[in-house]
Amino acid sequence: MPRKSRRRSKKHCTLLKRLVKIKAKKKAKLEEEEGVTPLVDRYWLQRYDLFSRYDKGIKLDEEGWFSVTPEEIAVRHAERSGGGVVIDCFAGVGGNAIQFASVSQHVVAIDIDPHKVAMASNNAKIYGVEDYIDFVVGDFFQLAPYLKGNVVFLSPPWGGPSYSSVGNFTLDLLKPKDGYSMFQIAQSITPNIIMFLPKNVDQREVEELSWLSSPPLHVEIEENYVQSSLKGMTAYFGDAPFR
Structure with a gap:
């Protein structure tokens, strides 16, 4: 050569x-x-679907990347909540709490992880709604007897990205408690409950939750899409103006 x-x-x-x-x-x-690890590379590509103001200083950890509600869906939840006081029981990095705060009187955003609560608070400031949210570090199940609100929002962990490989996602797969126990605890606060669930959730089980009340609660289940891709299912229970 x-x-x-x-x-x-x-x-x-x-x-x-x-x-x-x-x-x-x-x-x-x-x-x-x-927080962009190999596990969440594909979620980073969708970052503006998660937070439209991502470039303004939004913070997420690894779990936050794959568990935060896409902003378009969070807006939908907020619009249908009817306002009042909303309790976000598993707030994570704040995607839903931020949108609830834009239309509600007040939001109580709870998460057991102080690191996530700090990120959620940071993200709320970017959207200018931090004054309408009380961020609480704590266990929702222990705090439930002391909480009061018009709507309870449940978006519990689905078990990570692997949830989509389950053919029929049953409510007992939710964490840290099964869906039935979680729903009953939420009912002790208010009959108006919004649950954001996996796209492959067993809808028959979701409908059965309404029978835990006497008389049974009204329930409506809707599919949630982002850019023509099904991302999850939302169940609206109770008498709130879920228009």
Whole structure:
């Protein structure tokens, strides 16, 4: 091989190594500052569907990336809530609480993870609604006897991205308690309950929740889409003006 070709080859290899290092540094920065691990790469591509103001300083951890409600759906939940005082029982990084605060009198946003509550508070400030939300670090199930509100919003953990591989998602797969127990605890606060559930949830079981009351609660189940892709199911229980 001529010397000139060898020199070009060495330069090419050096350039490739630099590009690989730059790419690795960028990836490490995303993982450290924005919680974008290999597990959530595809969610990062949808970041503006999750938060339209993402570039303003929105913060998420790994779990937040795949558990936050897409903004378009959160807006829908808020519009149908009827206002009043909303209790967000598993607030996470604040996607729903932010939208509820834009139309409600007040929001009580609860999460057991103080790190998530801090991120949710940061995100609420970006949307200018922090004054309408009380962020609480705590266990919803322990706090329930002391809570009062017009609507309870339940969006409990679905078990991570693997939930979609389940053919028929039953309510006992919800965390940290099964859906029936969770619903009964929410009923002790108000009959007006909104549940955001996996797209593959067993709808018959969801309808059965309404029978836990006497007389049975009215229930409406709707499909929630973002850009023609089904993302989840929402069940509206009770007498609130879920228009």
